[in-house]
Amino acid sequence: MVQNILITGAAGYIGGSVLSDLLATSSSALKGVRLYAAVRTQEQVQALSKLGVNVIQMDISDAETATEAVLKNEIDMVVHTASSILADIPILLIQALGQRRQVSGKQTYFIHSSVITIYSEEAGWPAGEVKDTDPLFQKEKELASQHPVVKTNIAVVEEALKHDVKCVNIAVPTVYGTGTGQWRKLSVSIPAYIRVSIEHKIVYKFDKDGSPPAVHISDLAELYVILVEKILQEEDIPMTETGYYFAMAHRAPWWQIMDGIANALYARGLVPEPKVHIWPSDEMAAEYLGFPAAYIRAMGTASGNATPVNAYRLGWQPKWTQEKFLESIDDEVQAVLDFDIGNTNIFKVLHPSEN
Ligand SMILES: NC(=O)c1ccc[n+]([C@@H]2O[C@H](COP(=O)([O-])OP(=O)(O)OC[C@H]3O[C@@H](n4cnc5c(N)ncnc54)[C@H](OP(=O)(O)O)[C@@H]3O)[C@@H](O)[C@H]2O)c1
Known part of the structure; x- marks a missing residue:
């Protein structure tokens, strides 16, 4: 059973809003769960400390620091919102979750934040409709793209398989709206x-x-919370090779x-x-x-031709x-x-x- 969740990028626009929604949810699934927030600077620590969560100041790209943060705090799930671009960071975190799994004997989970624009011709994806229920992991490997986000997506699944960590990949579109985090409130x-x-x-x-596909930050944060809840309830949802979720509400x-x-x-x-x-x-x-x-x-x-299926199957209902x-x-x-x-x-x- 998951007890401790680490949110990376918790001072960021998406991570801050996800943290805020996780704290606000009355879901019984989160009862007894401890939240840990990874931030980069001392000012961000101060800004987040009033939330009553465990705030950790760290550079998550540092191998030793990342591993220690997961193992010392007995983290069973990482919600990673700090980078879609650098494969090194998810690799480190998934390796640490693999070690944690061995120590605790419990399943561990990694929620990755990616970018939906990679599924467009302008980003090198083949023309035609693409659904998140398609075999995206295989297609990403076949394409042998040098796009750093695609390479990171592949690395996440491969590393998760290697270390028996279950992962999901949220393909994030253009996000808008004012975030509810304590630090960065604006999108990109x-x-x-x-x-x-x-x-x-x-x-x-x-x-x-x-x-392009788009989503309001409140709807996006809700999808993260739904995924966390489903995982905590040990529901049988698409994960790892099939665990892609297009967080698309409209264009x-x-x-x-x-x-x-x-x-x-x-x-x-x-x-x-x-x-x-x-x-x-x-x-x-x-x-x-x-x-x-x-x-x-x-x-x-880019517009792309993405069609979201998986998130809606979980009951996600964007309001915007x-x-x-x-x-x-x-x-x-x-x-x-x-x-x-x-x-x-x-x-x-x-x-x-x-x-
Ligand atoms: N916002 C969008 O419209 C959008 C769309 C598609 C995909 N995405 C993806 O979603 C992810 C989050 O986006 P966002 O809008 O929330 O960005 P953001 O506001 O810049 O948040 C990222 C957070 O991660 C932190 N971070 C990055 N590298 C770190 C490191 N090595 N150690 C510790 N902390 C680190 C940043 O710290 P600092 O505050 O110190 O920089 C920042 O607080 C990104 O990967 C982005 O590519 C976003």
Whole structure:
């Protein structure tokens, strides 16, 4: 039986919101479960310490530290939200969960956070509909993609199989809405577009529209909680090779979003016109937004053809629709004005020398 759960990236947008929802749930499944929150800085420790959870300051990419955190705290489940890009971190954590399994004799679990955009042609995935019930692990291996997120997905399953740890993979789409964590409350993409528009007093869009999968942070956090509950209740749900969950509630039409951002910024006097311009180049977009140049097309123009099945089969019922989302773009702008603490660090691992 799982008793102790470690949440990595607990000061982050997704991890903070998941932690907050896990603390708020009245589910009997979580009775007696102790939550551990991994954060990177002392300020984050202070911010989270009021929650009454065990906050651990650590660099989870350090092998010794990660192993010690799992073994000393007798962690049976890790909810990993700190990086979809670096395979090394999940490998370390899964190895530690394997050791913990040997010591305790109990099954251990790893919930991975990945990226749904990898299942789009712009990211190198073959054309056509892709469901999370498809044999994705086999397909990912067959493709032999060099995409770091795909390589990490493969490593997660392979390492889990090797150490008899059960894992699930949440393929996260474009997330929006204000998070409920104690530190970072804003997402990656939409706040970056708003931040850059304010800074340069101009709103840009890509020359091609895209409509990627999307989800409100409250619906996404609910899916994590459902998965944790199902695992705690030892329900027979898809895991490991078949454990992929597309956390997709609806789509996010970029050009309509950018129009909404331009109108909201113009109404506040933050841009001189409510017009949206085309990025002069992808390189400039990548530089301004702080997104990796290699993935800027996928991040800015991909739609993909993903169909979520597994999460809905578990009873997940997202409350936010595309219509409600588009009506809330003004709130997205206001949230940046109220809560922005700057760009996420998640892409820095691709360019460690610039850190
Ligand atoms: N938000 C989205 O729209 C979205 C979409 C698709 C996929 N995802 C994926 O979901 C994951 C979480 O995203 P997010 O929006 O929550 O990002 P985030 O707000 O930047 O959260 C990531 C957290 O992990 C922490 N972290 C990273 N490396 C660490 C390390 N070595 N040691 C300790 N802590 C570390 C970060 O610490 P610092 O605060 O010190 O940086 C941060 O608090 C990412 O992998 C991202 O790729 C997100």
